[in-house]
Amino acid sequence: MTPRKIRTATALSCAALACSGLLVGCQSDSDTKAPPKVSAKPHGYVEGAEEASEQQSRLVLADAGTGAVRVLDLITEDITSLKDGDGVRGLRTDGRFAYLSGAGGTHVVDTGAWTVDHGDHVHYYRAAVRDVGRIAGPDAAHIHSDQAVTAVSAQEGGTRLLDRGKLEAGTVPRAGELTGAGSGPVVPYREHLLVTGAGAGEDTVEVRDREGVRVIALKEPCAQVGGEAVTRRGVVFGCEDGALLVSEDKGTFEAEKIPYGAAVKDAERAVGFHHRAGSTTLAARSGDDAVWVLDVTDRAWTRVDTGPVVAANTAGEGSPLLALGKDGVLTAYDIDTGKSVARRQLLSEGAESASVEVDSTRAYVNDAAARKVYEIDYNDRLRLARTFPLGFAPTYMVEAGR
Template sequence: MTFRRTSPRTPPRASRKAARRTRTALPCSVLAGCALLVGCQGGTDATGSSKSAASATTSPSASAQPHGYVEGAEEASEQQSRLVLADAGTGTVKVLDLITEDVTSLRDSDDVQGLRTDGRFAYLNASGGTRVVDTGAWTVDHGDHVHYYRAAIRDVGTVAGTDASRVHSDQAVTALSSAQGDARLLDRKKLEDGTVPRGRTLTGTDGGPVVPYAEHLLVTATGAGKDTVEVRDRKGARVTTLKETCAQVRGEAVTRRGVVFGCADGALLVSEDKGTFEAEKIPYGTAVKASDRAVDFRHRAGSTTLAARSGDDAVWVLDVTDRSWTRIATGPVVAANTAGEGAPLLALGRDGVLTAYDIDTEKSVARKELLAKGTGSASVEVDSTRAYVNDAAARKVYEIDYNDRLRLARTFPLGFAPTYMVETGR
């Protein structure tokens, strides 16, 4: 299979805001990358599992292994991005390696209804439960430096009877939760070893999202009013209840400054410092109809700038660092995303046109006709230099350089309809 390339990947332009804002080093507990944090001195391995340096390898001399060594994985000098693609009609599931352009075919999956990722694993909602695919690409963020890894792509198995409409992981636990029931907690190390653990059910969640964070679990939709956020230990026991509430919680995202939950009156930012959890409300600042609130946050992994559709004709941008909301009138939109500070908002319209907006001015700065008019659904995935848009009708995926006026960098013809798409390796 041959893909069309118009130019190589290039680094992003410097952020305009970066020159205006003095950076403060953040504690490890509020880094989104700590979900996969490893101990450089041997406290944890590069998959995030607790083990000593001596047990991290079968070699007699662990000290002979290079820093960041992971058995069975290759360390790379750049992010190893891969796209997981699924056809809702035929059940076709494939992984596209964006570095090598190789396509790996996996077994078909009946009745695919959704696709999620935690940065390494892909989770397909299908008949009979949630299917787990190890994409073999992930990033480990130590705060002062980063490791990139690639390994074999493999099917792990199926979590029977579980609908994973939300998936979040840290170094020890993966939480699968849905709006219909309780959450299922899986042993992360067993997933990394290639098996699906039986897991255990976390009760009392009432269908709210559950997010592993700072060696605890953030559990929403609890309490009499179903607007309370609890901090629990990894066994499910309550540690504390946050003072700030979050009514009608919908939508969540893990950022470098903490975990964001979407509430009826804005967002709730939960952070941790030295074992103490705090919650801060970021209100909309104006009355917002239920149909116009942000309920599905999209962002580049670790970024503190989030995008979410607002009703039928606008997109919310939440700047977590500045604690501010911006509502940009985009017209009818199918999907939206942003790479973060200094990058444009990317909005894919129902007319098939991808538009870039300057978030500061709220003005359109570039347009690119991509999909056929009347497109029903698509995704916009972003990383540090590129955006990816799936075109199910044309059976293609487009790679966009959002720093160069939405230049079409590569086109990937696939031979099947990529109804669902997620990017891993981040």
């Protein structure tokens, strides 16, 4: 090959690499510059965790009778046993951590599965499951977190704030009391705290900074807060007369009431929202025989007559409403028409303690009496996709990794 041909081949190789996006630097005989340094830690790197291409869902299960606590990995089907709890009375999650209410406080478990949503892209992580420790104080009735702080609100009022970074490092930090907090839950949102049940009438929602200093009191009231949910559109609070949607834009917080549209009895109010993480469609029981569905995007309520129901949830975005009846039958409803589109008998007894967890493709129902968890394909007429037999009674269940 002549010298001219050698130079031509080098140029073509550089052009090809540039087109493919792999070109770092091309050198000729006269170019001796060192290539730029490449970071050893790629974007999204988290020490001690493995980044995955899909959501790493895990179920946290607790037996109210024996105190057994287990984590079921839905990807590998492995079960991790943790230290038994002491009189488990409740189980909650903030997406990564599970919080078990019991005698002497709230026990914290790092499920080792979580999602980081940057808006235009998402990171999924998995790591080892581990016990973190105990938060001393009254039972936690509401727990919400952002990247910096975890707010733990008690049923009788009062909120403790924990350093989220220390929880992620594996220790329970000393909790700080949020002074002057209202009687309702506190939700970290957009680098602030939304404090409910504040003011003389206990119907005000305050926006505070992370130090607890009040920034503004929102004009729209929310009396008798009966549930809350964080969505892509903002934070939703259940109120006496409907729902309150709190959103933020360029540092300005706004509150918008979403009324029921008709008179609703106290017993028929929406209490306790459930939804798929990231969805803007919420489900909440309405008395003993119906379910409310709130479309946050359209600002619209729909009441579906279900009959006696113990749990309900929906994936939103065209998916059915899933309602578990007291008779152990799981029913899928078309939300627009309110009509049943599929039914499946799941539980034979003890349905009162069951819950329905929903992700982007599957639903999960715990059966304490049969010591099982059922995985349901809600897009295929409630097809039973998998059954997970367990050696204990899963009285409580939450899904983490969201």
